[in-house]
C-alpha cells in the first residue's frame with residue numbers, strides 16, 4: 001500500500017490517525033483577559049477529526065502579545081480556558097498541540113503592559129502597521145533586548161510549556177517563523193546584535209536552541225515541534241543567505257530528536273523570493289518533516305509519496321471545512337473560505353461553516 005495522507009504516523013510520542021494537520025491559524029476571538037472562551041472550544045472541537053491540530057499562535061507572556069484577542073498561556077484563567085479546548089478535542093479522539101509565540105517587535109505599546117515598547121534583537125522598526133484595539137497603528141522602533149534579559153525570555157517559554165502541559169496538550173510547537181521574535185533573531189535583516197546572539201549563523205541560532213532546550217527539558221523532545229519559514233517576508237523580514245541559515249537550524253535541531261520540524265515553504269503575500277531548495281533542508285533534518293503552504297490533497301499526497309514531506313498542514317481549507325478529513329476521503333467539494341472573517345469577529349465565519357452533513 002502506498003503511503004498517503006490517510007496513513008497513520010507517530011510524531012514523537014503523538015500518534016496521528018492521518019497526516020492531515022490543521023495549521024496554526026490566528027483568528028482573534030479570545031475572550032476578556034485573552035482567555036479561550038466557548039466559541040473557541042466549539043471551533044477546535046469541530047475540527048477534531050484532523051490528524052493533529054496545532055493551535056493558533058499563543059502568547060507566552062504579557063510582553064509576547066502583538067494583536068487583539070489572541071489567547072495567551074500565561075495566566076491561570078487562560079490555562080483553564082485552554083483545558084476546555086483540549087478536553088473537547090480529546091473527547092472527539094483528536095490530538096492537539098499548543099503553539100508557543102512571542103511576537104517581538106510585531107506589536108504596539110497599546111497592546112503591552114504599561115504601554116511598554118515592543119522588544120526585539122535590535123532596535124529596527126518594521127515597515128507597516130500593527131493591528132491594535134485602536135485600529136491600525138504605525139509600528140514603533142522596538143527596544144533591543146539586553147543580554148541579561150534573554151534568560152527571562154527562555155524561562156517564559158519553559159513556564160508556558162508547563163502551563164500547556166497542565167492544560168492537557170499533547171505537545172507544543174515553538175513558533176520560530178513568520179517574522180516573530182525567534183525568527184527576528186534568526187534572520188539578519190532584523191538581527192544586528194554585536195554579542196553572542198548576533199552576527200554569525202551560529203550566534204543567530206543560539207536563542208532558538210536555548211528555547212528548544214528549555215522547552216524540551218519541560219515537555220520531553222517527543223512532544224516538541226519547531227516551526228520555521230525560511231523565505232517568508234511577512235512582517236518585513238529577510239535573510240542574506242536563507243539556505244545556509246536554515247540548513248544550519250535543521251542540523252542544530254537534530255540532536256534534540258524533536259517530534260517534527262514544521263516548514264512554511266514560501267511567502268505569505270506575493271513578492272519575489274530568493275531561490276531555496278526545500279528538499280535540501282528536508283534532507284538536513286533527520287526527523288519528521290511537516291510541510292505547509294498552499295497544499296491541496298493531490299499535491300500533499302505527491303509530496304508524501306515522493307518523500308518530500310511526512311505530514312502536511314492545511315490552513316485556509318481548515319477554516320472553511322471543519323470536516324476537511326472526511327471531504328478529502330470522499331473527494332467531496334470544499335467550502336470556500338470567507339477572508340473578511342479570518343481575523344476577529346464572532347461566530348460568523350468561525351463556527352458556522354457547514355459539514356457535508358449540514
Ligand code: 8OZ
Pocket residue numbers: 026057067177178234
Ligand atoms: C496572520 C495574522 C496574524 C498573525 C503568523 C501568527 O503568521 C501569525 C499571524 C498570521 O504566524
